């Protein structure tokens with residue numbers, strides 16, 4: 714007998730929760746700078762994996778590249794499609810898909826495969842590496858941005874603080890942050906056939922710019938960012954929601970580099986992984 718209730722994909726449910734566009738709106742300048750830094754050029758076929766609402770895909774398309782954005786979240790694919798339509802970017806389209814299995818995308822079909830804080834969140838990292846390599850053409854390049862575990866800057870610290878209020882992850886769960894460790898990157902792309910000398914890892918900075926004070930930015934995470942929403946739900950069940958909020962507000966205030974009372978600017982360190990596919 715078949716099960717009448719379709720299994721929920723927790724990875725998809727997490728990112729369809731809330732509204733990541735509210736956080737993505739604070740990431741636009743760095744997204745644009747990153748597209749320049751990784752050398753996206755006119756005419757290139759670019760895949761942006763875990764593209765969200767197009768923070769990287771849209772500036773890539775503005776350069777004249779032919780861009781496909783793939784994301785597991787239906788709502789973010791819709792938001793990205795609307796943003797591209799608003800800019801009349803005919804060379805930029807978006808579709809739903811899972812970085813663990815890019816069925817439907819042909820082998821060796823992209824000059825550049827980009828994934829900025831996207832594919833790192835897919836649950837099967839070895840499958841992700843294999844799929845990214847499979848769809849890249851020989852001589853093409855993969856650029857992946859990954860947050861770094863235990864880093865003193867914003868994202869790793871949000872995770873660290875939140876984890877103290879959250880239930881332990883299910884057995885077999887591989888933390889997305891493991892993609893921020895060079896030896897894991899080498900092992901995963903190595904299993905996909907890429908020798909280590911074709912992989913480089915560099916620490917770079919990504920800045921979040923929010924139009925309000927740090928406490929307002931914490932509130933945006935609490936209301937719209939799936940992982941933080943879950944942490945608050947777990948904390949509130951134990952009457953610890955205020956303690957979590959206070960911990961995050963202290964973190965955001967201490968990392969804020971904006972000199973203005975009505976703005977927050979927080980630089981965060983990430984690992985930029987570049988893979989030359991031979």
Ligand SMILES: C[S@@+](CC[C@H](N)C(=O)[O-])C[C@H]1O[C@@H](n2cnc3c(N)ncnc32)[C@H](O)[C@@H]1O
Pocket residue numbers: 724728729733737740744762763764765766767768769783784785786789810811812813828829830831832834835836
């Ligand atoms: C932190 S957001 C980053 C979005 C975008 N790259 C940006 O820089 O704004 C993570 C994104 O990865 C997507 N994602 C998570 N797991 C995925 C998977 N298995 N396959 C494809 N996308 C995934 C989420 O839906 C979300 O859009």
